[in-house]
Amino acid sequence: MSAIQFLRRAFMVSVVFSLVFTLSNCREDEPAPTGLGQLDISPSEIIVNSNALINAHVHVAPGVQVKEDEINGKMLTVYKVSANGQETQVGTLADDGDLYYNGDEIKGDNIFSGKIYVSESNPGEIELIAKGEILNSKGEAENAESAKSKITVYADINGADMKALFDVQNDMVNQLNTYLGGNQNNAPNAVTQLLQWVQNQRRNPIAAMGTKPTRSRIGHYGKRQHLY
Incomplete structure (x- = not known):
């Protein structure tokens, strides 16, 4: 093997090791997924002053672990956000497999479900948002929330x-x-x-x-x- 061939091979080996080292560091530095994902609701239209039943689901992203409460287990809280930005708690979501009470089909699949009753006295738009705590890569609890979902509120016909x-x-x-x-x-x-x-x-x-x-x-x- 000539000196030139030896240097070329040594150079290629060093490049490969550099790439492997860089990729391994990138994987270690990748942050854990944050946020709770999208809040899906049905229906998204209600009548004023009606205590409307809303079926709500949050598909928590893979890799996101919701903190488990000692009493209630894993649970998310749903808030109604009025036009003025005021938040009012209206219900909870659980991943407990209780289809009758929460509308949750499978326990532990990271889909949190709940049946929420919402009432609004003024026509217009309101929003719902789910909040909770998730565990970061160090196992520490962090506050997290879902994307907001809109509900259109219509005036009642007399x-x-x-x-x-x-x-x-x-x-x-x-x-x-x-x-x-x-x-x-x-x-x-x-x-x-x-x-x-x-x-x-x-x-x-x-x-x-x-x-x-x-x-x-x-x-x-x-x-x-x-x-x-």
Whole structure:
């Protein structure tokens, strides 16, 4: 073996050792996963002043270990975040396999589940967030939280509006039956006529209801009108 070949081989060996050493150090310096991941909720829409049941789950990332409490075991706490940023505790999530109480299917799979009841008095948006303690690479407890999930809060429809809606639906059913004339084969034309009828209600509700002048119906802006 020539001196040049020997130097080349020695150089390659040193490069390989350097790479191995560098990669091993990188693995040691990699930080443990932090955070609790995404908070999944269903449903994500509720009505004001309704004590709505929310099914919540946090899929804690592999490698993240939630600290175990001596009394409650591994548990996360869920908070409601109002529009002004105020946090209110609304429930807990557990990884205990209790499908009936918590909605958790498998114990110890790092999926924390819970059934949360949420109520909000104002329309708009609120958020839910899960918080807890996880163990870092040294086994020390650290505070951690999930990503926030939004809930849209809608105003409730009052009784008068609900009745008006039902009346409009009944009018549409009656009108469709009229267009069908007892023959289901008329369905394509009947649907086309019904759509035209609905459009006429918006453009000229009085003329459209001229055949039944004493019938109540919904006029412009959703207000009930009576024709005489």
